[in-house]
Amino acid sequence: MKNILLVEDEVHKRDEMKQCVLEAYGLLPEVVDGVSSAVHMVQNFDYDLIILDMALSTFGESAEDKKKGHDQAQGGIEVLRALKASGKVAKVLIVTQYPDFYIGGTKVKLKNSVAVVSEKYRQKVVGAVLYHYKSTPTLQRITSILKKFK
Amino acid sequence: MQPLALLEALDTRPALHLMLQLAQEFGASNFISYKLAYLRSARELSDEDLSLVGEIEREFEHSKSPGLHFSALENVSSKISLFVVAQRRTSGLVGRVKGELRTAVSLSNFIPTPLDLDDLSGLLLRASESSLLDTIYAILVIFNMPREFEDVKKEFSLRLNECITQEIKKSLLLALAASDDQLVTNFYCVHNENSGPSLDLYRISSAFLERPRLAAYRSKIDRVIGIRLLGEILGKKSSGVTPAYEDKTSLLAPDGHPILDEFLQLDSFYRTYLFLRFVSHRPNLLTLTKDEVKFIFENTLGLEMLLSEAEMRALYVTSSPESKSLVAVLALALYRKRSIDPDVDFEFRSDFIAHVKAVHDKSILNFIEYLLKDSAQVANYIVGSLDEVTLEKMYGLINNATDASNVRQDIMRAVGHKLNRIEYFIEADAIATRAKLAKLHQYFDSSRMYVDSVAMGKWLDANPSISTEQYRSLHSRHGTLLISLEDGGAQLLIQIIEKNEYLIRQIAEDAFEQFCLNTEFGIESYLGRRIRHNTLDGVTTDTVDAVFRKKEHTVAMSNPSLRKAVDAWLLSYKSIIGKLRREHLQFKASGSLFRSTLDHNDPTTKKNVQNLSRVLLTSSGAGELLNELVVGFCWRQIAPQLEHAARFIRTSLLREANAALDKHFDGHHGSLELQIKAELREAVNEVFKKVADWFQVPQTGYTPASAKELCGIILIDLKVTGEPEFRGNAVDSRYTGMSVHRLYDCLAVLLQNAQKNSEPGYTILVQISSQAHKTNDALEFLSVDITSTADNSKYERSKQRIYHAIATTEAGADMVTEGYTGIKKVKYITRMNEGIHTVRYAVDDESRKVTVGFSLHAELAPGDATQVAV
Numbered sequence A: 001m002k003n004i005l006l007v008e009d010e011v012h013k014r015d016e017m018k019q020c021v022l023e024a025y026g027l028l029p030e031v032v033d034g035v036s037s038a039v040h041m042v043q044n045f046d047y048d049l050i051i052l053d054m055a056l057s058t059f060g061e062s063a064e065d066k067k068k069g070h071d072q073a074q075g076g077i078e079v080l081r082a083l084k085a086s087g088k089v090a091k092v093l094i095v096t097q098y099p100d101f102y103i104g105g106t107k108v109k110l111k112n113s114v115a116v117v118s119e120k121y122r123q124k125v126v127g128a129v130l131y132h133y134k135s136t137p138t139l140q141r142i143t144s145i146l147k148k149f150k
Numbered sequence B: 001m002q003p004l005a006l007l008e009a010l011d012t013r014p015a016l017h018l019m020l021q022l023a024q025e026f027g028a029s030n031f032i033s034y035k036l037a038y039l040r041s042a043r044e045l046s047d048e049d050l051s052l053v054g055e056i057e058r059e060f061e062h063s064k065s066p067g068l069h070f071s072a073l074e075n076v077s078s079k080i081s082l083f084v085v086a087q088r089r090t091s092g093l094v095g096r097v098k099g100e101l102r103t104a105v106s107l108s109n110f111i112p113t114p115l116d117l118d119d120l121s122g123l124l125l126r127a128s129e130s131s132l133l134d135t136i137y138a139i140l141v142i143f144n145m146p147r148e149f150e151d152v153k154k155e156f157s158l159r160l161n162e163c164i165t166q167e168i169k170k171s172l173l174l175a176l177a178a179s180d181d182q183l184v185t186n187f188y189c190v191h192n193e194n195s196g197p198s199l200d201l202y203r204i205s206s207a208f209l210e211r212p213r214l215a216a217y218r219s220k221i222d223r224v225i226g227i228r229l230l231g232e233i234l235g236k237k238s239s240g241v242t243p244a245y246e247d248k249t250s251l252l253a254p255d256g257h258p259i260l261d262e263f264l265q266l267d268s269f270y271r272t273y274l275f276l277r278f279v280s281h282r283p284n285l286l287t288l289t290k291d292e293v294k295f296i297f298e299n300t301l302g303l304e305m306l307l308s309e310a311e312m313r314a315l316y317v318t319s320s321p322e323s324k325s326l327v328a329v330l331a332l333a334l335y336r337k338r339s340i341d342p343d344v345d346f347e348f349r350s351d352f353i354a355h356v357k358a359v360h361d362k363s364i365l366n367f368i369e370y371l372l373k374d375s376a377q378v379a380n381y382i383v384g385s386l387d388e389v390t391l392e393k394m395y396g397l398i399n400n401a402t403d404a405s406n407v408r409q410d411i412m413r414a415v416g417h418k419l420n421r422i423e424y425f426i427e428a429d430a431i432a433t434r435a436k437l438a439k440l441h442q443y444f445d446s447s448r449m450y451v452d453s454v455a456m457g458k459w460l461d462a463n464p465s466i467s468t469e470q471y472r473s474l475h476s477r478h479g480t481l482l483i484s485l486e487d488g489g490a491q492l493l494i495q496i497i498e499k500n501e502y503l504i505r506q507i508a509e510d511a512f513e514q515f516c517l518n519t520e521f522g523i524e525s526y527l528g529r530r531i532r533h534n535t536l537d538g539v540t541t542d543t544v545d546a547v548f549r550k551k552e553h554t555v556a557m558s559n560p561s562l563r564k565a566v567d568a569w570l571l572s573y574k575s576i577i578g579k580l581r582r583e584h585l586q587f588k589a590s591g592s593l594f595r596s597t598l599d600h601n602d603p604t605t606k607k608n609v610q611n612l613s614r615v616l617l618t619s620s621g622a623g624e625l626l627n628e629l630v631v632g633f634c635w636r637q638i639a640p641q642l643e644h645a646a647r648f649i650r651t652s653l654l655r656e657a658n659a660a661l662d663k664h665f666d667g668h669h670g671s672l673e674l675q676i677k678a679e680l681r682e683a684v685n686e687v688f689k690k691v692a693d694w695f696q697v698p699q700t701g702y703t704p705a706s707a708k709e710l711c712g713i714i715l716i717d718l719k720v721t722g723e724p725e726f727r728g729n730a731v732d733s734r735y736t737g738m739s740v741h742r743l744y745d746c747l748a749v750l751l752q753n754a755q756k757n758s759e760p761g762y763t764i765l766v767q768i769s770s771q772a773h774k775t776n777d778a779l780e781f782l783s784v785d786i787t788s789t790a791d792n793s794k795y796e797r798s799k800q801r802i803y804h805a806i807a808t809t810e811a812g813a814d815m816v817t818e819g820y821t822g823i824k825k826v827k828y829i830t831r832m833n834e835g836i837h838t839v840r841y842a843v844d845d846e847s848r849k850v851t852v853g854f855s856l857h858a859e860l861a862p863g864d865a866t867q868v869a870v
Helices: A011-025 A035-044 A075-085 A110-121 A136-148 B002-009 B012-026 B030-042 B047-060 B067-076 B082-097 B117-130 B132-143 B146-159 B162-176 B186-190 B197-205 B212-229 B231-238 B268-279 B282-287 B290-298 B309-318 B321-337 B342-359 B364-374 B378-385 B388-392 B401-419 B422-440 B453-462 B466-485 B490-517 B523-532 B535-549 B551-558 B560-584 B603-618 B626-664 B670-694 B707-717 B738-757 B795-807 B812-818 B822-834
Strands: A004-007 A030-032 A049-052 A091-096 A100-103 A106-109 A124-130 B725-727 B734-736 B765-772 B779-789 B840-844 B849-860
Touching: A004 A011, A004 A035, A011 A136, A030 A035, A035 A075, A049 A075, A075 A091, A075 A110, A075 B342, A091 A110, A091 A136, A100 A110, A106 A110, A110 A124, A124 A136, B002 B012, B002 B030, B002 B162, B012 B030, B012 B047, B012 B132, B030 B047, B030 B067, B030 B132, B030 B186, B030 B197, B047 B067, B067 B082, B067 B197, B067 B466, B082 B212, B082 B231, B117 B132, B117 B146, B132 B146, B132 B162, B162 B212, B186 B197, B197 B212, B197 B268, B212 B231, B212 B268, B268 B282, B268 B309, B282 B309, B290 B321, B290 B378, B309 B321, B309 B342, B321 B342, B321 B364, B321 B378, B342 B364, B364 B378, B364 B401, B378 B401, B388 B401, B401 B422, B422 B738, B422 B822, B453 B490, B453 B626, B466 B490, B466 B626, B490 B523, B490 B603, B490 B626, B535 B551, B535 B560, B535 B670, B551 B560, B551 B670, B560 B626, B560 B670, B603 B626, B626 B670, B626 B738, B626 B849, B707 B738, B707 B765, B734 B738, B738 B779, B738 B795, B738 B822, B738 B849, B795 B822, B795 B840, B795 B849, B822 B849
Parallel strands: A004 A030, A004 A049, A049 A091, A091 A124, B725 B765
Antiparallel strands: A100 A106, B734 B849, B765 B779, B779 B849, B840 B849
């Protein structure tokens, strides 16, 4: 596992995810914090694994003008659409704070999202984790999934 | 009922008396509501007529339940866009009616003729539930559709009392003799310049379905347009009712072309009907050239509302490379108007991005200018589709939020130039002003609630409800009367309030729902951001974690038994927080702390509505400030809910968390345990207090500012270091709402002029004075005069220039070519606010002092507003 992209806009969660990746693979992922930059990265580079948050702002705090732009509650899905449209397939790990989200107008439980997203966006979704703030079990679960798909 | 079938032939007064008599005998009915809606839309009613309308409405108890009556008016009135209102009703009711169109009157009225046998029973039940008159009317409609419902008609004839059948037949014969030529009046047409004969007749026909020709016409269009308007409700039922239309030559014929099977001539609406039938046979699309696609887009109505995404996709896929740009814009407009599949939206955006990259050098503006060169009409679609949110999602073309906002401004200006309309320049300027004023307010750094009142104001303007339209027309009728009554006439003012309060109640209800639930600016979206961005988790967890991390507790925490107690408590604590997030802070959850509806029995709500009614119905300047006053109402209305939420969090939740502490830390582990418990109690207290503090009403939904503060921002922008001298009784008075934006725009022009012409070393004087409004405490009449000492070489020229700018009478369109800038802009803004422009000037040749000033009504910020750093 060499090329890893972490799409996450929340600082604390991002730091925890980076630690999980470091623990599992001994390297740090590339990080983007907005939908626009995530779409740009997946369209222009190939990634082995993408760790994906769902609720994101369009540009994130790292935008040149320091404006995050509008929030996209399903911003992560835009990244999946971009992957599919580019004809690319990557391993995807969804890490979100919502127990369910909307795909194609239908509410999907997070636990069922692996199958739904894999099929609809033709990606290899390796897991969907409900993130809890500062929760050791959550981090253990993420690390264990990452290690499993080494 | 029979005389009302020929309503257009009756004089207004006898017709109203007839309706009143029917209302007294049979109570409220959709039938009378429609007839009344027709009269109100087709004729100008005198005050005496309106008083009779009031009597009918009182019989209906309209003010207690305005839904029925409004529904007829919004279907018939030319002042309301049928497309907009259908979308609003559909999205409001889709979750409640479960695909059953006839469950709600407001939906059923969009398709007043039965679609098929399955629909017939629902239509009859709907009619029989509202009134006996409606039941008879529904039977008349069925009798008027013998081709579709011959068997049903026979059944009715067999089973109905002979006397009723005879009367029905008599009514139909009478209606058959009616000529429909006089139904659409000039008065009706002038209220909607974009309408046309076939759409006017379609809308008006809903009030005259006892006429066979109109019932047949209405039914024919209902089966194509009506079912698409309610497509979200009807789902699959909405396709394939009518055969495809194949005659491309007639479809592309110019307006005025005779329609074979109708008594009308071809126009935009009828062409839309034909095109929708044409599209239903997909191979037809392959035959359309670029010019034909363009012609159709320019000469049809509301395609973005009426085409399905599958049809749009087919149109895009089959269109020639040259017409793809046009189709892409329409497709984006379709998405923005309706919540369709976001995957399809993504595909269209990707196509659009690829096209602009390949053909227009990555420049959206270049693309727009190309399109506008070719077709002015497409501008309407562009303005609707390429808003800032959509522009931000043009990945690869738009690099950041500022870029999106600049491109939107450029688009508005390009469209304004093309259509020669000043409104687009004003909106472009408003975007720039909003960005500058954002310096006054960091959206989420404050711990208080936030609703984007500017976005909400725009939404209210773009989506007027029937009650808003009614109010605006009432206000324009009574405006002069109100000015004369401001110094007296209390009794008449009370009567005006009593008669029209239901309108304000309806405006308040609609606005409050958006204030709470709108995904772009509502309270719910604020709560969502709070939760999503971990503020809630961060606050609730960090404080408690800090206790466990303390060095002095390391020993205690290594005790397995105490550790177990800690884990058990943490579990129950997190479950309390989880419940807060999942239930209490969600509007639609069962345990929600918030509700988006108004309880009119609640004394606070009553008082808020009464206050809003008093100001809106009795202040002469209130019509212009409608949005601001409504947003202010919403804040007052949400205040008790926020207080309740804060109290609930601070008391009930805190009590629950403390009870959990007592349960899990029972003292078995001695003083160390008790110490941890005490610190946790303190931490938990702090947590819930902090969270409760979020639920406070901000001083205003807008950013309040004084004229002095605004001058400060403007001078920073102008890179001026010297401080002007401020004088007057209103230097530090703070204003709110759109008043701040208007004030900013006017000050920016005058300060820039003063600074440009001023001789170095001379201080600019800013005189800011105000007078209280006679009847409204929330308003002030503000006057600003800016004096500068002109440079000797510039004095005469600047004097002449100012004189000329003030003396010139310019129309909005002139400003498109001459520029929406300078003193003309201040004149325009004050004219929009005050009815006439208020710009004035004075000069002193001896001292070369030039004073330019303006006055406007401005909304005062609440007295306790906090200081905002500039």
